[in-house]
Amino acid sequence: MAQNNDVLRIFLNPIAPFMADPDVTDISILRRDHVEVRKRGTGFEPADASWETDEDLMSAAKSISEYMGRRLDKRNPIVDARLPDKSRVNMIVNPCYEYEACIVIRKFPDEQLSLDDLKHFGSIDEIGITILETIVRMGKTIMISGGTGSGKTTILNSLCGFIPDTGFVVTIEDAREISISNRLKIPLESKRAMDEEDKEVTLKDLVRTSLRLNPRWVIVGEVRGAEAADLVRAFNTGHAGMGTIHANSAEDALFALESRYLEAGLNITDRAIRGMIARAVNIVVYSEMLPDYSRKLMEIIEVEGLDRSNPNDLYPSYKIRTLYKYEFSHYDEYTKAVGQFHVVEPPSWINKLKMLPNFKMPEFWQEQKVERN
Numbered sequence: 001m002a003q004n005n006d007v008l009r010i011f012l013n014p015i016a017p018f019m020a021d022p023d024v025t026d027i028s029i030l031r032r033d034h035v036e037v038r039k040r041g042t043g044f045e046p047a048d049a050s051w052e053t054d055e056d057l058m059s060a061a062k063s064i065s066e067y068m069g070r071r072l073d074k075r076n077p078i079v080d081a082r083l084p085d086k087s088r089v090n091m092i093v094n095p096c097y098e099y100e101a102c103i104v105i106r107k108f109p110d111e112q113l114s115l116d117d118l119k120h121f122g123s124i125d126e127i128g129i130t131i132l133e134t135i136v137r138m139g140k141t142i143m144i145s146g147g148t149g150s151g152k153t154t155i156l157n158s159l160c161g162f163i164p165d166t167g168f169v170v171t172i173e174d175a176r177e178i179s180i181s182n183r184l185k186i187p188l189e190s191k192r193a194m195d196e197e198d199k200e201v202t203l204k205d206l207v208r209t210s211l212r213l214n215p216r217w218v219i220v221g222e223v224r225g226a227e228a229a230d231l232v233r234a235f236n237t238g239h240a241g242m243g244t245i246h247a248n249s250a251e252d253a254l255f256a257l258e259s260r261y262l263e264a265g266l267n268i269t270d271r272a273i274r275g276m277i278a279r280a281v282n283i284v285v286y287s288e289m290l291p292d293y294s295r296k297l298m299e300i301i302e303v304e305g306l307d308r309s310n311p312n313d314l315y316p317s318y319k320i321r322t323l324y325k326y327e328f329s330h331y332d333e334y335t336k337a338v339g340q341f342h343v344v345e346p347p348s349w350i351n352k353l354k355m356l357p358n359f360k361m362p363e364f365w366q367e368q369k370v371e372r373n
């Protein structure tokens with residue numbers, strides 16, 4: 001721990017107070033004398049921090065990358081890594097950045113937030129937590145969607161806490177952020193090539209390798225590219241799993257997954273891709289940061305497949321069932337969002353819940369019936 005603190009003190013000394021502040025969530029170093037800081041529940045504000053010269057800032061960026069085993073220079077001007085305190089750091093230098101260097105740090109709390117914490121903050125209610133726990137216990141495949149800073153990773157970590165110790169759990173990430181306490185866990189992390197002779201190990205490589213480890217669960221920290229094809233294949237071959245993806249709604253996450261799948265460059269039609277995703281993804285969770293900087297779990301939807309009600313439709317849409325949603329009402333006199341969480345429909349697999357050991361059907365589903373199959 002002392003060595004880790006030394007690294008932070010030496011390379012990031014001008015922003016050391018903000019790194020130590022538990023209320024600070026984001027630090028953006030745009031130039032040597034322009035630093036922006038965001039605290040929990042607020043927007044970015046200018047910070048009193050600077051490096052003496054551009055060379056000092058560049059030296060700090062390169063030192064951090066070298067310490068993390070990455071290369072940062074004009075030939076490799078972008079580095080995404082993890083600091084010793086588990087904060088995520090992304091660095092961009094010239095020629096991809098107008099100035100000397102840009103360093104963006106996203107801090108994570110020392111203790112991961114639980115769903116109970118999210119309930120305390122008003123991000124979800126008790127019914128929503130019960131629905132999510134039930135979904136995980138049923139071994140459903142889940143995509144967690146939202147924008148940057150919407151709480152996707154926090155939700156992912158919280159759901160991991162519901163995974164039973166009945167099979168191996170493989171986690172796959174670029175920079176390790178998933179915190180899971182399961183005894184049978186296999187955490188994997190991608191690797192950038194340090195030079196021309198070094199070998200890069202991508203998320204796609206790791207997803208493909210994970211299937212040889214006989215996992216029960218495959219969890220990808222963030223689906224960004226061609227690994228989507230292998231993840232969908234894993235979901236369609238009996239593996240439970242989760243992943244996060246950037247999207248602007250729950251349904252939009254499915255379209256985003258389609259576009260990531262296309263990056264694999266496989267000889268397959270768009271319609272076939274949509275069909276495989278419709279079979280692979282059972283649940284989509286959508287979280288959003290509202291204008292008042294509060295985070296809300298906006299929607300949980302079930303993907304029932306493709307809508308084949310029109311036999312002449314050559315490109316059918318997804319058949320969606322909304323299980324749970326947040327309905328915004330208004331902003332109060334303190335410009336805080338006011339709304340309410342609602343149960344909309346029960347899942348199509350509600351009758352299978354009776355097979356879960358020691359499971360009591362929640363009251364909010366007891367009187368509801370599935371109207372369509």
